[in-house]
Amino acid sequence: MDLTTQELRNCSIAATLSLVGEKWTILILRDVFHGIRRFDDFLERLQCSPAVLSARLKTLTEAGILRKVSYREPGERERFEYRPTRAAVELLPVVIGLMQWGDRHLAASGQGPVTLLTAQQGRRVRAALVDDADQLVRPNDIEICHASQRPAPAAEGEFPHAPATQA
Amino acid sequence: MDLTTQELRNCSIAATLSLVGEKWTILILRDVFHGIRRFDDFLERLQCSPAVLSARLKTLTEAGILRKVSYREPGERERFEYRPTRAAVELLPVVIGLMQWGDRHLAASGQGPVTLLTAQQGRRVRAALVDDADQLVRPNDIEICHASQRPAPAAEGEFPHAPATQA
DNA sequence: CAGTATCCCATATGATACTG
DNA sequence: CAGTATCATATGGGATACTG
Numbered sequence: 001m002d003l004t005t006q007e008l009r010n011c012s013i014a015a016t017l018s019l020v021g022e023k024w025t026i027l028i029l030r031d032v033f034h035g036i037r038r039f040d041d042f043l044e045r046l047q048c049s050p051a052v053l054s055a056r057l058k059t060l061t062e063a064g065i066l067r068k069v070s071y072r073e074p075g076e077r078e079r080f081e082y083r084p085t086r087a088a089v090e091l092l093p094v095v096i097g098l099m100q101w102g103d104r105h106l107a108a109s110g111q112g113p114v115t116l117l118t119a120q121q122g123r124r125v126r127a128a129l130v131d132d133a134d135q136l137v138r139p140n141d142i143e144i145c146h147a148s149q150r151p152a153p154a155a156e157g158e159f160p161h162a163p164a165t166q167a
Numbered sequence: 168m169d170l171t172t173q174e175l176r177n178c179s180i181a182a183t184l185s186l187v188g189e190k191w192t193i194l195i196l197r198d199v200f201h202g203i204r205r206f207d208d209f210l211e212r213l214q215c216s217p218a219v220l221s222a223r224l225k226t227l228t229e230a231g232i233l234r235k236v237s238y239r240e241p242g243e244r245e246r247f248e249y250r251p252t253r254a255a256v257e258l259l260p261v262v263i264g265l266m267q268w269g270d271r272h273l274a275a276s277g278q279g280p281v282t283l284l285t286a287q288q289g290r291r292v293r294a295a296l297v298d299d300a301d302q303l304v305r306p307n308d309i310e311i312c313h314a315s316q317r318p319a320p321a322a323e324g325e326f327p328h329a330p331a332t333q334a
Numbered sequence: 335c336a337g338t339a340t341c342c343c344a345t346a347t348g349a350t351a352c353t354g
Numbered sequence: 355c356a357g358t359a360t361c362a363t364a365t366g367g368g369a370t371a372c373t374g
Contacts, residue, residue: 004214010280011279011280011281012266012268012269012279013194013197013262014269016269016272023188023347026184027174027180033311038356039355039356039357040355048347049347049350050356050358051347051348051357051358052346052347054356054358055346063272079356080357087268092296093260093294093295094264094265097261098179098180102178102181106179106182106186107179107182111314113179114178114314115311115314116311117309119309121298123298125296125309126296126297126298127264127294127296127297128296128297128301130293130297131288131292131293133290134295134303137292141285141287142283142285142292143284143285144200145283145284146280147278147279147280206335207335210337215367215368216367216370218338218367218369219366219367246335246336
């Protein structure tokens with residue numbers, strides 16, 4: 001996405017956006033999670049130009065988010081497919097987070113065209129914040145600590161500077 | 168971000184990206200969560216042009232993600248600040264998800280310059296996937312259901328088409 | 335301080351044609 | 355099928371000046 005070196009070093013958000021912040025990138029990942037693997041299938045669903053798709057797949061591959069795999073079906077010539085790596089799966093909270101925000105705030109019905117369910121029990125899946133004991137965390141209970149400094153004083157540590165009243 | 172009407176209607180990810188997918192938008196939200204409220208303070212931290220900042224703040228405000236609040240300190244003239252709404256807080260899984268991905272994959276040390284801790288117990292906070300009983304969900308246990316169709320057959324429902332081997 | 339208005343440019347993108 | 359190459363365009367963004 002082209003940000004300054006300063007930003008990239010000082011902020012992991014900016015650094016990640018430099019890889020996945022381009023216009024079509026997240027939508028490519030969405031399609032990968034839907035099982036899309038091949039160039040033309042991406043192309044058809046995304047309706048972007050092949051040049052753009054090619055460039056994005058390259059970036060994602062070089063970043064280790066996708067993996068280009070050669071395969072050959074019996075009697076066919078060699079083909080390639082793009083598979084998600086573990087690094088891709090670790091972006092799921094981002095992708096699903098975007099989806100559920102849109103579901104809640106942009107879809108007329110308050111829910112979107114796609115639902116995620118656990119295979120085992122059929123429970124709805126969502127992105128959320130948890131602590132290292134896997135317990136749900138309320139946004140108001142979070143404080144920001146800068147590694148280079150002492151723990152922030154309470155007044156500063158307030159987070160996310162909660163909206164006093166609702167918009 | 169300028170996507171087709173088709174995309175916006177069919178995909179909440181695309182719809183949300185049309186609001187927050189622009190270059191500086193997520194970084195503005197990052198700063199809001201750091202407690203930044205005023206135009207010039209954003210400007211200083213972001214080092215983008217005032218025109219761009221103005222445009223993004225407008226978009227975010229119109230989307231209900233920020234709220235423009237007038238206030239007047241004693242003896243001073245009227246000022247404005249931009250506060251996060253609940254809708255902004257609901258984007259935290261996305262923002263924190265981006266951060267933790269960068270921490271893991273782009274920071275040399277495997278952890279970034281900023282850490283999030285629960286105020287109560289000082290536990291690390293992360294973005295994750297949970298079910299509606301607030302239990303952690305493994306990515307392999309998720310299946311995608313399209314609202315307009317019958318539940319996907321097992322072969323299709325596989326998700327996220329897990330990486331067989333690691334990259 | 336808190337923006338708006340201009341000007342200009344880099345470049346991401348769309349459209350299309352071409353190749354192994 | 356799976357891309358690369360080319361070209362025109364649109365526009366997001368940088369720099370800067372200006373205003374209430």
